[in-house]
Amino acid sequence: MLDFLSAHFHRRARRVNFTGGLLPESRTPRIACIVLPTYNEAQNLPRLLPLIFEQACKIPTHELHVLVVDDNSPDGTAAYVRSAMGLYPRLHLLTRERKGLGAAYKSGIAHAIESLHPELIVQMDADFQHDPALLPEMIRLANEGYDLIIGSRFVAGTDIPGLSWQRKMISLGGTQLVWLFGGIPHITDCTSGFRCIRAALIPQCNFGVHSTRGYSFQSWFLCELLRHGARYIEIPIEFPLRVYGSSKLSSRDKWEFLISLLALPFRSRKNPS
Ligand SMILES: Nc1nc2c(ncn2[C@@H]2O[C@H](COP(=O)(O)OP(=O)(O)OP(=O)(O)O)[C@@H](O)[C@H]2O)c(=O)[nH]1
Numbered sequence: 001m002l003d004f005l006s007a008h009f010h011r012r013a014r015r016v017n018f019t020g021g022l023l024p025e026s027r028t029p030r031i032a033c034i035v036l037p038t039y040n041e042a043q044n045l046p047r048l049l050p051l052i053f054e055q056a057c058k059i060p061t062h063e064l065h066v067l068v069v070d071d072n073s074p075d076g077t078a079a080y081v082r083s084a085m086g087l088y089p090r091l092h093l094l095t096r097e098r099k100g101l102g103a104a105y106k107s108g109i110a111h112a113i114e115s116l117h118p119e120l121i122v123q124m125d126a127d128f129q130h131d132p133a134l135l136p137e138m139i140r141l142a143n144e145g146y147d148l149i150i151g152s153r154f155v156a157g158t159d160i161p162g163l164s165w166q167r168k169m170i171s172l173g174g175t176q177l178v179w180l181f182g183g184i185p186h187i188t189d190c191t192s193g194f195r196c197i198r199a200a201l202i203p204q205c206n207f208g209v210h211s212t213r214g215y216s217f218q219s220w221f222l223c224e225l226l227r228h229g230a231r232y233i234e235i236p237i238e239f240p241l242r243v244y245g246s247s248k249l250s251s252r253d254k255w256e257f258l259i260s261l262l263a264l265p266f267r268s269r270k271n272p273s
C-alpha cells in the first residue's frame with residue numbers, strides 16, 4: 001500500500017543531489033503533519049482543531065499541518081472540515097469509503113508524504129483522548145534525534161481512570177503478545193494511537209497483508225518501524241474517556257488483532273521495492 005512512497009523518497013533524494021545540496025532553510029520548511037482519522041467525529045473536531053493549531057506557536061522548528069482522513073462519516077465530519085479549511089490554511093482533507101482505521105492510516109500517511117513531504121508524521125485520535133498540548137514535546141524529542149515518540153498509557157505512574165477492566169486487559173495483554181510475536185523490546189504500550197514518527201522510515205515498512213485494515217495496524221506499524229531501527233522513546237499520556245461520539249472498536253477489530261499477531265513472526269523480511 002505504501003510501496004510507491006519508496007520510489008517517491010528516492011525521487012526526492014535524486015532531486016536534492018541534482019541541485020548540489022539542500023535548498024536554503026527558508027525555502028524548505030520542515031513540516032510535521034498530524035494524520036487524524038475520523039469516523040463520525042463532527043462533535044469533536046470543532047473543539048479539537050483550534051486546540052491543535054494553538055500549539056503551532058510553541059513549535060518553532062516545524063510547520064504544523066493536519067490531514068483529516070474521513071471515511072464518508074454520515075454525521076457530516078467532512079463538510080465541517082471543508083468549512084474550517086478557510087480558517088486554517090494548514091488543514092487538509094482526504095475522504096474515502098469506510099475500510100477501517102488501519103486502511104485510513106495507510107492512505108492518509110501516503111497522501112501526506114506525497115503531497116506535503118513532511119519530516120514528521122503524527123498519529124492521533126480525534127476524540128480528545130490524545131492531548132494536543134503534548135505535541136510540542138513530541139516534536140522536541142524528534143528534534144533531539146528520536147525517530148519514534150510513543151504516547152504511552154501504561155508507563156509507570158500512568159492510569160486510565162474509568163476505562164473498563166476488559167479494555168485495560170486487551171491493551172495490556174495485547175502489548176505483551178506483541179512483544180512475544182513481534183520480537184520487539186518491551187515497550188509499555190504497543191497499541192497506542194498517539195505517536196510521532198520520522199517520515200523517512202515509513203516507506204521501508206511492509207504493509208502488504210490484509211490483516212492490518214483495522215486497529216491491528218497500530219501494533220504492526222510499530223513492529224515495522226522498530227525492525228528498521230527506529231530510535232524510540234515513550235512518554236506518559238493520560239487517556240480520558242470519550243465525551244462526544246462513540247467508540248468504533250469492534251469485535252472484528254479484536255479478532256483481526258489476534259490474527260495479525262500470529263502473522264507477525266512470518267511477515268516478509270523484504271523491503272518494498
Ligand atoms: N477514517 C476512519 N477513522 C476511524 C475508523 N475507526 C475509527 N476511526 C477514528 O480513529 C480514532 C480512534 O477511534 P476510537 O473509536 O476512538 O478508538 P479507541 O480510542 O480505541 O476507542 P475509545 O476509547 O472507546 O474511544 C478516532 O478518531 C476515530 O474517529 C475508520 O474506520 N475510519
Ligand SMILES: [Mg+2]
Pocket residue numbers: 125127129242247
Ligand atoms: Mg477513542
